[in-house]
Structures are given as C-alpha cells and as structure tokens.
Amino acid sequence: MAAPMELSCWDGGWGLPSLHPESLTVMAYAKFSGAPVTVNSVNNSWRTLKGDLPVLVSEDVVISQPAKILNFLRKQKYNADYDLSAKQGADTLAYIALLEEKLLPALLHTFWIEAENYCSVTKPWFASRFAFPLSLYLPGKMSREALNRILLTKGGPPLYSLTEVEAQIYRDAKECLNLLSKRLGTSQFFFGDMPTTLDAFVFGFLAPIYKVCFPRVHLQEHLKQLPNLCRFCDDILTRYFRLTVSSHSPAGQDTADANLQKLTQLVNKESNLIEKIQLSLFLCRWMTAFVRVLSIPLVSSQRSNLLQEEKKAVQ
Amino acid sequence: MCNLPVRVICRANAEYMSPSGKVPFIHVGNQVVSELGPIVQFVKAKGHSLSDGLDEVQKAEMKAYMELVNNMLLTAELYLQWCDDVTVEEITHPRYGSPYPWPLNRILSYQKQWEVRRKMKAIGWAGKTLEQVLEDVDQCCHALSQRLGTQPYFFNKHPTELDALVFGHLFTILTTQLITDELSEKVKNYSNLTAFCRRIEQQYFEGHDKDSSAIAARSSKRPLLR
Numbered sequence: 001m002a003a004p005m006e007l008s009c010w011d012g013g014w015g016l017p018s019l020h021p022e023s024l025t026v027m028a029y030a031k032f033s034g035a036p037v038t039v040n041s042v043n044n045s046w047r048t049l050k051g052d053l054p055v056l057v058s059e060d061v062v063i064s065q066p067a068k069i070l071n072f073l074r075k076q077k078y079n080a081d082y083d084l085s086a087k088q089g090a091d092t093l094a095y096i097a098l099l100e101e102k103l104l105p106a107l108l109h110t111f112w113i114e115a116e117n118y119c120s121v122t123k124p125w126f127a128s129r130f131a132f133p134l135s136l137y138l139p140g141k142m143s144r145e146a147l148n149r150i151l152l153t154k155g156g157p158p159l160y161s162l163t164e165v166e167a168q169i170y171r172d173a174k175e176c177l178n179l180l181s182k183r184l185g186t187s188q189f190f191f192g193d194m195p196t197t198l199d200a201f202v203f204g205f206l207a208p209i210y211k212v213c214f215p216r217v218h219l220q221e222h223l224k225q226l227p228n229l230c231r232f233c234d235d236i237l238t239r240y241f242r243l244t245v246s247s248h249s250p251a252g253q254d255t256a257d258a259n260l261q262k263l264t265q266l267v268n269k270e271s272n273l274i275e276k277i278q279l280s281l282f283l284c285r286w287m288t289a290f291v292r293v294l295s296i297p298l299v300s301s302q303r304s305n306l307l308q309e310e311k312k313a314v315q
Numbered sequence: 316m317c318n319l320p321v322r323v324i325c326r327a328n329a330e331y332m333s334p335s336g337k338v339p340f341i342h343v344g345n346q347v348v349s350e351l352g353p354i355v356q357f358v359k360a361k362g363h364s365l366s367d368g369l370d371e372v373q374k375a376e377m378k379a380y381m382e383l384v385n386n387m388l389l390t391a392e393l394y395l396q397w398c399d400d401v402t403v404e405e406i407t408h409p410r411y412g413s414p415y416p417w418p419l420n421r422i423l424s425y426q427k428q429w430e431v432r433r434k435m436k437a438i439g440w441a442g443k444t445l446e447q448v449l450e451d452v453d454q455c456c457h458a459l460s461q462r463l464g465t466q467p468y469f470f471n472k473h474p475t476e477l478d479a480l481v482f483g484h485l486f487t488i489l490t491t492q493l494i495t496d497e498l499s500e501k502v503k504n505y506s507n508l509t510a511f512c513r514r515i516e517q518q519y520f521e522g523h524d525k526d527s528s529a530i531a532a533r534s535s536k537r538p539l540l541r
Contacts, residue, residue, distance in 0.1 A: 087461050087462060089461065090459070090462045091376065093454065093455070093458045094382065098379040100386060101385065102382065149438065152433060153434065179374075179379070183372055
C-alpha cells in the first residue's frame with residue numbers, strides 16, 4: 001500500500017476540523033477517497049510564515065497546494081472522481097473557478113478585513129494558537145495579503161473606494177451561493193450519491209462561513225436561507241468527520257456563542273476599567289506620599305520659624 | 316450573435332477612454348459601457364439576450380464556465396504577454412508602446428508590466444513556470460472540449476454569451492503570432508474547439524469586408540493560422 005501520508009494544516013474550532021478553506025478541502029477529499037492521511041495541526045512551524053499550508057508529506061515528497069495534493073492522491077489510487085463522466089469532470093473545474101472568483105474574496109473579507117470580525121474573532125483565535133512572536137506578526141501579514149488580493153483583483157475603476165468593492169464582492173458571493181444552491185437542488189451531493197472533488201471544494205469554502213460565529217454575519221445569514229447548502233455541510237461533518245452537530249439548532253448554538261462572546265467582551269471591559277481605577281488609586285497614594293515626604297523639611301523649617309518668632313515675642 | 320448593428324473602431328487611447336480602464340467598451344447614445352459582463356447586462360436591459368432559453372441550472376453552468384475561461388485562459392494570456400521575459404521584450408513592449416514616442420512607449424509598457432506582475436503575485440501565479448501555465452491552459456481546453464462535445468454550441472443549437480467569450484479567447488490564441496507556437500498548439504490538440512472557432516468565424520464574421528480579407532489571407536495558408 002502507499003507510504004504513510006501526513007497532512008499539516010491549520011487548527012480547527014466551532015465544530016470544524018480546520019478553519020482554513022484549503023485545509024478543509026484537502027481533509028474532506030482525503031475522507032471521501034479513503035486516503036489514510038494523518039492530520040497534524042501546525043502551531044509553531046515557520047512554514048506557516050510562508051503561508052504554504054496545507055502541506056502533504058509522504059516519504060520524501062512534499063506537496064503544497066490543494067490542487068497538487070489532490071492530484072498526488074489520485075495518482076496514489078485514492079480517486080473520489082472515479083465514477084464521473086468527462087463532462088462532469090469539466091463541470092467540476094468550472095465550478096471550482098466560480099468559487100475562487102466569486103466566493104473567495106468575500107470569505108477573505110469576512111475573516112481578515114472586516115474590522116469587527118478581525119479584531120474580535122480572527123486575530124485572537126490565531127494569536128492564541130501561535131507562540132510569540134508569530135502571534136504578533138502572522139495575523140497582520142495574512143490580513144494585508146487578503147486586502148492586497150481583493151484590491152488588485154476586484155478594485156479597479158469604476159470602484160474607487162473599499163466600501164464599493166465590499167458591496168460588489170458580497171453581491172457576487174451571494175449570487176454564487178444562489179447558483180450553488182440551484183445546482184445542488186435536492187440531491188445529496190453535486191454529482192449524485194457519492195461525494196467528489198467538487199463537494200470537497202464547496203465544503204471547504206462554505207463550512208467556515210456557516211460555522212464560525214462572527215459579529216458581522218450577513219453572508220452567513222444569506223447562507224442560512226439556503227437550507228440545502230446547510231444540510232450539505234452538516235451531512236459531511238456528521239458522516240465524514242464524526243463531529244456531532246450540536247443538539248441545539250445551529251441558530252440557537254450561534255446565539256449562545258454570540259452571547260458568550262458579548263459577555264466575555266463585557267467582562268474584559270469591566271476588568272480593564274477596574275485595573276485602570278486601581279492604577280489611578282495607586283498613583284494618587286504614591287503622589288500623596290511623595291508630597292508628604294517633600295513637605296517634611298518645609299514643615300520643620302516653618303515650625304522653627306514660628307518658634308523663633310514666639311521667643312522674640314516673649315522677650 | 317444578437318444581430319445588433321455595431322461599428323468597430325480602433326483607437327490607441329481606448330483604455331483611457333473606457334470608464335473602467337478596460338477594453339472593449341461600447342458607446343451608445345449618451346452611454347458608455349465597458350467589459351463583457353456590463354455590456355451583456357446593458358444589452359439584456361434593452362431586450363436582447365442570448366441566454367433567455369436556458370433553465371436555472373444551465374445558467375449556473377454557463378456562469379461557472381465563463382469564470383473558468385476568465386480564471387484560466389485570461390490569466391494565462393496575461394502571464395504569457397507580461398511575465399514571460401522573451402515574449403515581453405520581443406513582442407509586448409514594442410506592440411504596447413507603438414503608438415507613443417520614446418520615452419513614453421517604454422515608460423507606459425513598464426508601468427503596465429509592473430501592474431500585471433503585482434496582480435499575478437497576489438493570485439499566486441507569479442511562482443508558476445511557463446510549463447505549468449501551459450498545462451493549466453491544456454486542462455481548461457480539455458474541460459471546454461468535453462463540455463462542447465459534438466454539439467455546434469455549448470448549449471445546444473443556439474449560441475450564448477459563453478460561446479462568444481470562448482470564441483474571443485480561442486480565436487486570439489490561434490491567430491496571434493508569438494515567439495513559439497506552444498499555446499496555439501495546446502488549443503489545436505482539440506479538433507472540436509478549432510472547428511467551433513471556424514464555424515463562428517464563417518457564420519458571423521464573413522459579412523464584414525475587413526474581416527473577410529483577413530480570413531482570405533489566413534485561409535490561403537491554413538485556416539486560423541498565420
């Protein structure tokens with residue numbers, strides 16, 4: 001059989017095995033095709049600095065991009081597209097291009113550029129997974145790269161400001177979600193009953209939008225209005241990743257998570273306020289003590305002056 | 316394909332006249348609309364559309380294939396023109412700077428090259444070699460060939476926006492002379508695609524005098540070749 005294969009990728013959260021769309025795609029494909037791949041969550045490697053994840057290592061071969069990793073797995077006889085016709089294979093390529101052009105910019109924006117999402121969710125999550133100093137440098141680098149990519153590919157005239165570009169990319173993303181929903185219809189996967197490469201890519205892009213709880217969630221709300229896509233994501237998670245979808249409804253779980261986040265933020269703010277008050281009290285005490293210490297010679301000189309005057313008055 | 320009366324004019328400053336900085340653009344009455352997507356929507360709003368007969372799933376497929384062509388073929392064309400050093404020196408710089416005097420021709424073409432290379436780096440194509448780009452083109456042509464099959468057009472008997480887009484790209488690849496013929500060879504491997512281009516050229520362009528003389532010049536050697 002094939003040599004043991006090890007996949008390094010970003011860690012997961014919110015019920016997902018990974019938060020990175022490309023890592024999720026590769027993990028889903030490995031599950032669909034039955035490839036024996038062991039998954040490592042990478043925290044401290046300098047490879048993350050180059051942004052090369054996910055990476056598959058098999059014996060001496062190191063492969064780094066999702067398309068190349070999938071090709072390698074197919075060559076090792078782990079092929080999830082075996083039953084597809086040539087036309088369906090062509091459709092797969094076309095839909096993957098649609099996802100990358102229309103959905104990926106909005107996904108990048110939601111994670112890395114939307115200020116509230118970035119500051120309250122993405123940056124703390126990444127910073128908590130990586131050690132110093134990567135935790136300081138890496139989130140900023142990924143945010144800058146995402147902004148660069150969006151502005152260079154979508155930001156030409158007549159869209160001159162970031163808000164106009166944002167409006168355009170979210171419109172495109174919602175249209176893409178609608179198209180995917182129409183294409184999926186009522187079937188379980190995109191090409192019949194067995195999942196294929198296209199299902200892996202769609203899952204990789206949709207699952208982070210579906211599951212991660214952000215403060216600004218208009219794309220997630222649009223996705224939740226397309227029940228067949230939500231059912232598609234939940235099915236894959238329960239069947240292939242053995243992660244139980246929580247007993248609460250997804251909406252209930254999300255509101256609970258959102259409330260927990262708000263409470264955490266409130267507690268953080270209060271503790272900051274208490275710290276500030278304590279600091280200012282400490283400073284006041286210190287200033288008072290300083291003033292007293294300085295004023296001791298002054299008081300003693302005043303007293304000696306008073307005593308001398310009294311003596312003169314007595315004499 | 317929509318039977319609309321249109322006059323084609325070539326101008327050196329077309330990119331600057333266009334509202335989005337990209338060609339082509341159409342000038343209709345008081346309105347100026349550029350790029351394929353907005354032009355298609357504009358024409359549709361005026362009551363002419365090629366894709367009205369498609370159902371929802373087919374429209375989704377058509378949009379997906381159009382993105383595939385934009386993603387792979389267009390990016391590969393840009394890569395070959397602006398990131399392959401030999402082609403840049405011998406063909407692109409002279410061609411792009413030809414309407415302008417020295418030193419403006421060099422400055423403008425270096426500026427455009429810098430912009431295109433920045434974009435390639437942002438989308439991850441800067442690290443690709445020419446062989447990898449040609450392989451991507453081959454994959455894209457393979458997908459288009461499979462989708463077209465033996466039909467006259469991509470969606471049954473009537474042409475759609477996808478046919479127009481694919482024709483535009485494939486015709487350009489087949490008829491533009493570059494340093495090597497590798498790119499056009501990739502397309503010529505798929506006989507149904509070359510037949511598709513020839514069919515559209517004969518059906519829709521043989522009425523124009525300018526194009527028919529070009530077609531005659533081409534067909535005197537081999538069709539769709541220079």
